[in-house]
Amino acid sequence: MKVLHSRILKRFPGLRHGTATLAYQPLTFHGHKSAVVAAVRERFLRSLDIPLAELTLARQVHGSHIHIVSDAEQGSGAKNSATYLPAADALLTQWPNLALGVFTADCVPLLLHDPVTGWIGSVHAGWKGVVRGIVPKTLATLQAHGVRMQDLRAWIGPCICARCFTSADPQWAKQFFGFGNGVVTRKKNVYHINLRAAVQQQLRLAGVRKQAIATEGTCTKTNRWLASVRRDGKTDKHNLTVIARHAAPHDLRGKRVVVFGLGTLGGGVASVRFAAAQHAQVQVVDAQSAAALRPSRVALKGLPVTYHFGWPEKKMLPPADLIVANPGVRPRHPALVAARKAGARVTSDLALYRASSTNPIIAVTGTKGKTTVANWIAHLLAKQQPILAGNLQRSPLEIPKARDGKTPVVLEVSSFQLEHCDVPLQPRLSILTNLYADHLNRHGTMRAYAKVKAQLFAGTPGPVILPLDSAWRTFAPKLTLPKVYWTSDRPQRAAHAWLAAGWIMLRVGQRAVRLLQTKHLRGHDVAMLRNAVTVALAGKVLGLSLADIRKGLRSFRGVPQRFEVIRKLKGRTFINSTTATNPVAAIAALQSVPGRCILIAGGASKHLPMHAFAQAIRLRQALPIFLAGSATGQLLAALHAKHPVVQSMQAAVALAWRSSKPGDTILLAPGAASFGMFRNEFDRGAQFTRAVQKLR
């Protein structure tokens, strides 16, 4: 036995903990060379699969000060005594990859873990600490950060037992009289103090469940593999107890995994590969036909996967332990409801990724501008070679570097993806670009929509960037967030970044700083400026210098398929803005076009009001060509006029070309969904580009 463990904490995959025995010495720097101590610590931590660089220690003072460790403090005191965190006897953190350590020799090392929020803690509870209430104070701090006591797990590590912890002094023993039964016993005029029982009672009083407390039975004084001050006097030997939370890869070996909705955007393919790589029995279920999913099937060729295509809506899913639902599948899909009832866990590719990786995530969500902001932030962070992944991009599951524990991952997250995400994403930085009426056909009400968006940063330890002037503030659910930064499109007192008279402004401390004149940006439309404000603030929160932010803002060229100029032919400009899938985005695109505009719009309805879009088309005097679909019907009704409706993208482009004259702009900004005529919005954009390139 070289390391002591707790059975209760061992159950959590990804949670690593243990107490070093005397087989590992010296562990403290007193009178030893730093390099020697670091080497011993490394050997001990390696046995727990924790890198030394994660070990974080504070100067312990038998007090009751609590320190919340941030990820920037990772490794404090690991390699030399100069970097110990300031005096504290309890260390708490919600971050992964931080090994909180506590030294004891007869005192109680107390480890805490909340599997729901991911908080971990290490507490040095000597008799002085116990009397001063370090344990209840620590629990109160956790509670203030949203940890529920009934979720908490605790391990009372090796300490001195009641038989060995004695004193004849009644004045000293009196301090423990306030505790309940069994803490102080008196035998032959000698008082025995049961520190374990004292800590146990403090935990129970705070509401920690009895079954959630494990107590190490061995006594530090009698067990000579453990350091003891009462046995050896002042000693250079100590017991080091550590706890760290790492990513827990879902153990899918041999499990029945059903990927529900393969799709062609990559998320489904990534999930299948991930599950198959772990030797799960994978089945794919999709309502679409085999022909429609050809690209995905080709990508999965050779993997041992059972396919069920053309799956009817009402049919039950095959029995499964885990269902990876495509974002396109609504959460209350009858098949999912039935599977949940049958005991299956429903999750998403993002949740699988989060559970198997500890990389810092910068998550971007919002009704519009997600893609631009995510791309832009990745551009800003270019030096750190970030990974861009998520909604409509590559799935992070597919990227090995996204699981190396350090490369930042800029994740674009749609509300659909969040719905199936059963693991908190806990981003390093969460960003909500804006919130408009969208996807109400799926979410029902704005309040429900906002609630789904809020799942991104519910319980996150990191800062959050929110839009001050949008529907968010009206519909936001009640949340406790650690630190909120606000963006705005006009000067406001509460804003941390905003637009003002041609400038992007940033609050630095108490001062408002003019960051960049908007004319220096490549795109001038309002949506682009709003995005620039969000990106600038994100850069600031991520700790970039103002100069770097300026440079990154100026040099960004935009995102493909988002107001992308694809061709200039005989005085006509062709712009592809296929990602404008809702009226608001389409209006923004329309208003950004100079001169006469031929607009290709319409498609499948998302049950959004189309009046504003119709009005914008009228005011802008644009010449609309409509793609057939339910939204087109809504638009035509709102426009009260006859406009051409075509059945294919090729016909639309041909008609636009015929009706155009030099100086015109031909814009694809549908303001509607792509379903029906196209596989997805990118297919729509690609078809547009192809048709345009064919023009002569």
Place this chain on the structure above:
Amino acid sequence: MTTAFRRADSVYLSLTFALCTVGIILLASASSVESYQTYGDPNSMLVKQAIALLMGLGAMFILMGYDYHRLQKWSKLLLIFSFVLLLLPLIPGIGTELLGARRWISIGGFFFQPSEAVKLALIVYLAAWFPKIRLDREEAKQTFLPFVAILAFITIALVLQPDLGTAIVIIGTAVVMYFVAGAPAKLFAWIGIGVITGVLLLIQLSPYRAARLTVFLNPEGDAQGTGYHINQSLLAIGSGGLFGRGYGQSLQKYNYLPEAAGDSIFAVAAEELGFFLTVGLIALYVALFWRGVRLARSAADPTGQLIVVGITSWFIIQAFVNIGALTSLLPLTGEPLPFISNGGTSLIFSLAAAGVLLNISKSARQ
């Protein structure tokens, strides 16, 4: 202690039961001739051994439930008491002489062999003592002399009986424990020199040891004299062949092989059961050893670990010394095969030791 509610290692317990069962079965056959000649009843020795087995199992279950930490407190007293017992056979009138050796004391018709008690008492004592000192430091040197003195005392007492085999097992076990406790390598060189000197001295003192050594090197040299035992043993093992003569069919046990039910039982087993089943028997000892090493690794404290190490090495060394002697791998010494050979004291104390070990396994961790 929470450990009281945990379960003892079932694998080790099963292995112990298996060895005892095999032992009783083998003894039933091997002892019949000697038993009939001595007591007029072929089952008399079997019944005595069965009584010892029941007593041993009783001791095992009692010690299984007795927290081994509490043995620490008694360890010194137990050791001194066992030393006193060890000297008793040498005192004329108390000790009983059998086969030219004074190893036994007679208690109400039963013979008691104190050297078996010394094995267990010494293991517990050393396991309680070693963790208190820092063997990796200067203190190690101060402990060396007391350690050697204890071993020397036991050796001399045993040599006078004479029982060199037990001395070898005890010294071997103690040295393994000293090593596992972390004593510096330099001291082992001294122990090695001491043991070799001692052996040479003993051979000089009594000519029969020199003769045994000569026989070991050349078994056929004096087949009717000193080499008789080893030759009869090899004859028995050889005539067993691959599949044996069949249970109960041994010819060698008819007065050819000395101590057929005692120290030589392995040869009878080989003759009756053949090569494959005998290898199975050896495999049982190897399994017991392997399980013991695993339990030692997972023991909860240094004392527990050292006791497990001591008991495990005791069993394996003794089995090796016994089987090695009968197969002519080692010079002949009189050591019983643990759990199997006839001899109540040996069986009772082996089972008691297994009980202590099983108690330690209750608080083992992964």
